[in-house]
Amino acid sequence: MQTSIKTLITAGLLGLALTAQAKITPEQAARLGGDELTPIGAERAGNADGTIPAWTGGLPAVPAGYKPGDRLVNPYADEKPLFEITAQNYQQYEQGLSVGQIALLKRYPDTYRMPVYTTHRSAKLPESEYAAIKEWSTQTDTVSDGNGLVNYRASVPFPIPANGIEVIWNHVTRYRTALGFKRRYTQIPVQANGAFSPVLFEESAIYAARMPDNPYPNRLFVFLQRVLAPARLEGDVLLVHENIDQVKEPRSAWVYNAGQRRVRRAPNVSYDGPGTAADGLRTSDDLDMYNGAPDRYDWNLVGKREMYIPYNSYKLRDGTLKYADIILPGHMKPDYLRFELHRVWVVEATLKPGARHIYAKRVFYIDEDTWQIAAEDIYDGRGELWRVRDNHEMMHYQVSIPWTAAETSHDLNSGRYLVTGLDNEESGYQYDFDFQADFEDFTPAALRRAGRR
Known part of the structure; x- marks a missing residue:
């Protein structure tokens, strides 16, 4: 597998998505929340080597010590990095890196690194939203050559996307409240x-x-x-x-x-x-x-791949830190970053x-469990x-809202x-x-x- 965005995985699911219509059939909608797909259309199963686990409903409980109105408690505070990706060793991991991530490592070879942690598929939405997504997935469609929607009511209009613009619509309309x-x-x-x-x-x-x-x-x-x-x-x-x-x-x-x-x-x-x-x-x-x-x-839907993306980034929101603790020349301090291996949709936008x-x-990498854009490579x-852009995702677990x-x-x-x-x-x-x-x-x-x- 190469660092190229042409890397594809799970060919069976991808083939179905690429040939589906915008409005999916009731039979396809019935797969949402089943053994194969999560309620928002991600692959429920983990990957073959176990480095991506199966989705089992998201973060199972509000962490101990959390008090309503206070800052979020980091549910993974005791975890240590499995390894770190640097300018010196990135070739070992480039199957899971974007062109932009490699460019950042090379741009700041002495100070930038990517600490990689155990993957947690912590994302979840309210049950009522899952029901709405399934109901409206058979009714929502694109209009104006993909630039608009009809019958839009749920946060993920295209849980089984047929093309790049539908994936981008899922990001734009994703659940935030x-x-x-x-x-x-x-x-x-x-x-x-x-x-x-x-x-x-x-x-x-x-x-x-x-x-x-x-x-x-x-x-x-x-x-x-x-x-x-x-x-x-x-x-x-x-x-x-x-x-x-x-x-x-x-x-x-x-x-x-x-x-x-x-x-x-x-x-x-x-x-x-x-x-x-x-x-x-x-x-x-x-x-x-x-x-x-x-x-x-x-908007070209390239496919899906496994990629190290910022995830469960609670360290960055630690209230004991000052901005000066986080901000360094060139990049944020790697000690407060967290990357995990997840599956992403890859969409290439060409002017x-x-x-x-x-x-x-613009090349977008969209997290399958949230429909949030997790990373982006930008060309002049x-x-x-x-430009290289990252979205350091986190879960507002007390309200079942993934955001940043x-x-x-x-x-x-x-x-x-x-x-x-x-x-x-x-x-x-x-x-x-x-x-x-x-x-x-x-x-x-x-x-x-x-x-x-």
């Missing part, structure tokens, strides 16, 4: 010498598509992002009305500038428009590893002829590998990188998965109120 969430986190641009200045965000969102009386049938969610620090950015607010079919109805976005005290439309908050306060290290559609309209790319984007090609217009501890985006040319999601220097647990609000709280008229210092 029953209705809404609110969270605080930092975004940290890191210079090549290790210098950094965190930006503190507060985000809230309501998933319109999950509302039984949703008055906006093409609305996926409404989203509000407020800057809390540093002082020079405090009070700036971004509002997004995210639509499902953005060819039919493009994303609407507005910003409130606290210094100018005015609200204005923000059409550049899409595609390769610059990400908010990211020092040029991510695009708008980089947030959450990928978001937004997919119409500028051709369409005549379309514009600073990324000419010359075909050169430019942090995203990283490494610029191989400049040596700078971006860390998004850490909250170590904030007190307590920074997520509210029971957040409730009205659509009126997500209107341009509400922006000024949200931005008051």
